[in-house]
Amino acid sequence: MSFLVTIAPAQLSFTVKPDETILDAALRNGIDFPNRCRQGVCTSCVCKLKSGEVRYSEPQPLTELDKQQQFTYCCLAYPCTDLVLHHPFIQS
Template sequence: MSFQVKVLPAKLHFTVENNETILQAALRQGIDFPYRCQQGVCTSCVCKLRAGSVHYVPPSPLTELDQQQAFVYCCLAYADSDLELHHPFIRG
């Protein structure tokens, strides 16, 4: 099963499969998505979740504050639905 991802304000659209992270899907489709460590440490790929839901293979990298602010670590997050994300530095 696949889901659609929209990244604002860049108005980017791409598809994520259920066996890949959001970052893996973006890179596979040639999207210039910011990342470094791919382990949830550097926070380069962190987006704000505007709509939809994601899950992580335990343990989750999210702190309580991250959860309250609806942050998504795209290098570790798997989509559970269509998503709308916000990342101020991604260009379309």
């Protein structure tokens, strides 16, 4: 089962395969998605979760503040549902 991810405000949509991170799926779909370290350290791929649910492999990369602010580390996140994410620097 794949999930649909939409990036606002660009309104770009793509599907994520099972066991594929959001970042890997975006790059596979030709989206110019900011990324560097792919380890959840540099924060260039961080989006704000507007709707939906994601999961992470252990150890959980999010701090309590990250969770409160609805941050999603796309290099480490796997969708559990369709998602709407916000990233101000991704353009269509």
